[in-house]
Amino acid sequence: MIETRALAYRAGQTDILHGIDLTIPRGGITALIGPNGAGKSSLLHCVSGLNQPSEGSVTIDGLDPYAASSRERARTVALLQQSPTVVSRLKVAELVGFGRWPHHRGRPTTEDNDKTRAALAAFALDDLADRSLETLSGGQRQRAFIAMAYAQDTPWMLLDEPLNALDPRHARDLMARLHGLSRGEQGRSIVIVLHDINAAAGWADRIVAMKDGRVFAHEESAALLTPETLREVFDTPFQVLRHEGRPVVVAR
Numbered sequence: 152m153i154e155t156r157a158l159a160y161r162a163g164q165t166d167i168l169h170g171i172d173l174t175i176p177r178g179g180i181t182a183l184i185g186p187n188g189a190g191k192s193s194l195l196h197c198v199s200g201l202n203q204p205s206e207g208s209v210t211i212d213g214l215d216p217y218a219a220s221s222r223e224r225a226r227t228v229a230l231l232q233q234s235p236t237v238v239s240r241l242k243v244a245e246l247v248g249f250g251r252w253p254h255h256r257g258r259p260t261t262e263d264n265d266k267t268r269a270a271l272a273a274f275a276l277d278d279l280a281d282r283s284l285e286t287l288s289g290g291q292r293q294r295a296f297i298a299m300a301y302a303q304d305t306p307w308m309l310l311d312e313p314l315n316a317l318d319p320r321h322a323r324d325l326m327a328r329l330h331g332l333s334r335g336e337q338g339r340s341i342v343i344v345l346h347d348i349n350a351a352a353g354w355a356d357r358i359v360a361m362k363d364g365r366v367f368a369h370e371e372s373a374a375l376l377t378p379e380t381l382r383e384v385f386d387t388p389f390q391v392l393r394h395e396g397r398p399v400v401v402a403r
């Protein structure tokens with residue numbers, strides 16, 4: 152479980168997050184939605200141990216990411232930051248293998264190599280494994296970074312806008328894969344920032360809507376996606392239709 156209590160975050164003189172009390176249970180997909188600048192990335196950074204809150208607390212499965220060692224933290228939570236930009240001659244398999252670093256610290260075992268291979272397969276990267284990052288398309292590179300986060304083999308995966316640069320088919324494939332990975336006893340707990348509200352409607356188990364550095368609403372997905380809530384969160388009108396029992400959101 153991720154728990155934040157009265158969490159606030161300030162960068163320099165700017166107050167960015169205010170009084171966030173949030174409980175995210177283990178398992179399934181939790182989507183973070185909200186307008187640009189709402190504080191979604193800042194919240195993921197606070198939870199993952201990158202940005203120490205200025206007030207309040209955060210724990211992941213009881214672990215305080217700021218008191219824990221970097222090794223403990225890296226075995227609990229993997230963060231894919233927005234638009235990662237490491238472009239180099241590094242091969243895809245090497246990048247994905249870096250996800251294993253917190254486990255082997257430079258001496259990969261057979262298990263580490265197996266997990267790297269499994270991550271390449273899980274994200275359909277086998278054919279690209281020997282290609283260097285600089286030769287990939289933006290969407291292929293994005294998939295490689297997600298596979299690296301997966302290879303870290305943590306109970307929690309925090310993904311900041313992973314659908315960036317993905318065409319509709321690959322976006323759908325990725326959401327379907329993440330959905331599969333989040334199911335069952337050993338399923339990963341996935342927190343994902345999405346701008347595509349219909350991706351959240353179609354795949355997320357619950358949605359956290361943020362606005363102005365606060366949590367505006369936090370509900371089971373269908374309950375949150377009402378025209379009234381969406382209008383207040385995004386300051387723009389929406390229509391919510393139903394298709395095969397799920398909400399479909401149309402900006403009007």
Ligand SMILES: Nc1ncnc2c1ncn2[C@@H]1O[C@H](COP(=O)(O)OP(=O)(O)OP(=O)(O)O)[C@@H](O)[C@H]1O
Pocket residue numbers: 162163165167185186187188189190191192193194
């Ligand atoms: N280091 C910083 N110094 C000052 N302001 C910052 C800093 N980092 C973030 N901000 C501001 O905090 C607010 C929240 O930013 P954040 O990136 O968390 O929003 P977001 O919801 O992820 O936005 P987007 O959807 O555009 O990615 C923004 O107004 C941003 O300009």
